[in-house]
Amino acid sequence: MVLKVDPLKPEQSLIKKACQVLLDGFVVAFPTETVYGLGAIATYEEAVRKIFYLKGRPTDNPLIVHVSDLSQVYDLVTEVPEKARKVMEVFWPGPLSVILQAKESVPLVTRGGLESVAIRMPAHPVALSLIRCAGPIAAPSANKSGRPSPTTAEHVYQDFGDDVLILDAGPTLVGLESTVVDVREEPWKIYRPGAVTREMLEAHGHVSVEYVGKIEENGSTPSPGMKYRHYAPNVPVFLFRDVDELPPNQDITVIALDGLAPTLSGKPNIIFISLGADQHSAAARIYMALRQAEQFGRTTYVQLMDEEGIGIAYNERVRKAAGASRKLAN
Ligand code: TXA
Ligand code: MG
Numbered sequence: 185m186v187l188k189v190d191p192l193k194p195e196q197s198l199i200k201k202a203c204q205v206l207l208d209g210f211v212v213a214f215p216t217e218t219v220y221g222l223g224a225i226a227t228y229e230e231a232v233r234k235i236f237y238l239k240g241r242p243t244d245n246p247l248i249v250h251v252s253d254l255s256q257v258y259d260l261v262t263e264v265p266e267k268a269r270k271v272m273e274v275f276w277p278g279p280l281s282v283i284l285q286a287k288e289s290v291p292l293v294t295r296g297g298l299e300s301v302a303i304r305m306p307a308h309p310v311a312l313s314l315i316r317c318a319g320p321i322a323a324p325s326a327n328k329s330g331r332p333s334p335t336t337a338e339h340v341y342q343d344f345g346d347d348v349l350i351l352d353a354g355p356t357l358v359g360l361e362s363t364v365v366d367v368r369e370e371p372w373k374i375y376r377p378g379a380v381t382r383e384m385l386e387a388h389g390h391v392s393v394e395y396v397g398k399i400e401e402n403g404s405t406p407s408p409g410m411k412y413r414h415y416a417p418n419v420p421v422f423l424f425r426d427v428d429e430l431p432p433n434q435d436i437t438v439i440a441l442d443g444l445a446p447t448l449s450g451k452p453n454i455i456f457i458s459l460g461a462d463q464h465s466a467a468a469r470i471y472m473a474l475r476q477a478e479q480f481g482r483t484t485y486v487q488l489m490d491e492e493g494i495g496i497a498y499n500e501r502v503r504k505a506a507g508a509s510r511k512l513a514n
Contacts, residue, residue, distance in 0.1 A: 185346060186337055191215065191353035194310045198351070203317035205349050211235055213326040213340045214314055215353040216306035218279045218362050218378070219333040219471070220340050221250070221323030222348065223314070226260075229291045232322050236293070238347060240329045245408045246296030247322040248281050248362070249303050252315035257303055260290055260320065267389045268367040274388065277307035279358050279379040283366040294322045296408055304362055310353045325361060326350075332415045332471040332505075335359050339475065359468035360497050364407060365391075375407035377497040379467070415501075416508035417474055420483045423506050430454075430485055437480050439473045440487035441466060455480050459487065463495045470498060474505060 189198045202212045209231045211224045222239065224231035226249045236243055249260060254272060257264060261284040264272075268282060286301035295301045306312065315321050325333040328343045337352030344350075363378030365385060371392030374382060385391050419437070424430060427447055430438065437455045438448055441462070449456040457473045459466035466489055477484040486502045489495030 186341060186350045186352050188352045189310055192309055194313045194353070196313070199310070199313045199317060202314055202349060202351055206231070206314070206318040206321070211238065211348055212314070213334075213337075213344070213348050213350040214311055214321075214323075215337075215351060215356055216250070216308045216311045216323075217277075217356060218306070218358045218360060219335055219356055220326040220337065220350075221306075221311070221321075222326035222340075222344075223250070223321040223323035225318055226294050226320040226322040227289065227291060229293050232291065232293045235322070235324065238344065239324060239327070241324065242329075242408075243293070244296045245324075246298055246300075246302065247294055247324050248364075249290065249294065249301055250311060250315055250321045250323055251303060251305050252312045254305070256320055257284070260287055260301055260303060261285055262287055263368075265367065265369070267370070271367065271385065271388050272305070275380050275384070276305040277312065278305070279307070279360075279362040280304060281362045281364045283364065283368065283375075285368060298408075300366070300368065302364060308353070308356075310351055314351070330415060332417075332474050333361055335468070335471050339472070342475075355468070355472075357468065358494075359471060360494065360501060363497070366406070373406065377500050379494050379497065381493060381496065414504040414508050415474075416512050417484065417505055418478050418512075419481060419509070421474075421477075421502075421506040421509040422483065422485050423488050423502060424485050425488050435482055437477045437482045437484040438487075439470070439477060439484060444487065455482065463489045463493055463498065467494045467498045470502065 281302045281304040283300045283302045290301050326340045334340045335356045358379050363380040364376040366373045370390040435453050439457045441459050489498050
């Protein structure tokens, strides 16, 4: 079932309804500013298991626990270093997940068997209202494992149909998942780049290592999500920076900024999918663009952004999509 809800002033009757579904031990898909999440009450083990089952997610891949108030963090973790508290105050609510040492009260299923737990306060009135009613909510992105993260309620519906209640507040603003950073000790380690960049974090602490996409030789990895196959589009995906890297006569789909539209949209062999004017709109639209490109069924060329700001997170996601599409083809 899909319930349309006002993104800025969520109707309390609808929030109550969704909250009751959570309290009854079921899952609810809800919007955040990054992507839609598939939530269950973080301390309800059976409900959290349903998330893993519905997504087809490996059980050792931990979930992010979403809070609505800084004080809730102290119920979830044993220790909050002073500088870690500072980044939460600065960047919350917002697209930053911090990894801290978990209390026993956070079920092992929620944290994928790890000693630590990732926590974030989403900047979305619907998410915050829901958490205020139900308490901390564990939620991964609301896609089947191996699909792109959902930036609209329609995307959630494409993956789960009527199996879950979906709160529909329209498209998400950021469009890429939160930055994940381990702040237990310095140097802090970024496991996943996002809208809160390394430079923004470095104003508050020492960030010397980025583990982006890194997998240790023995197959172990500090952040389990990194070791799993990422979204592999069912069309071949290639990346490009300049128009002269595109094949001249092949029938292709091109996903790029509006700046390239005058050069490309008139060509008969090209289907052009716009990412809008800049890096921010590109981040917001890329997952939807990739889902569209799959419908066209053609080899797809995706424009890389400059390696700065949210362009870093965008590039990381499209590189993974291209790499995974290549592996499937081999
Ligand atoms: O923006 C977001 O973060 C969205 C919205 C719904 O909040 N959520 C999201 O969750 O992207 P998910 O499960 O798709 O990605 C969480 C990532 C995974 O790569 C996971 O391995 C990592 O965070 N992670 C979670 N807890 C961790 C922990 N304790 N230690 C290391 N990595 C962790
Ligand atoms: Mg995900």
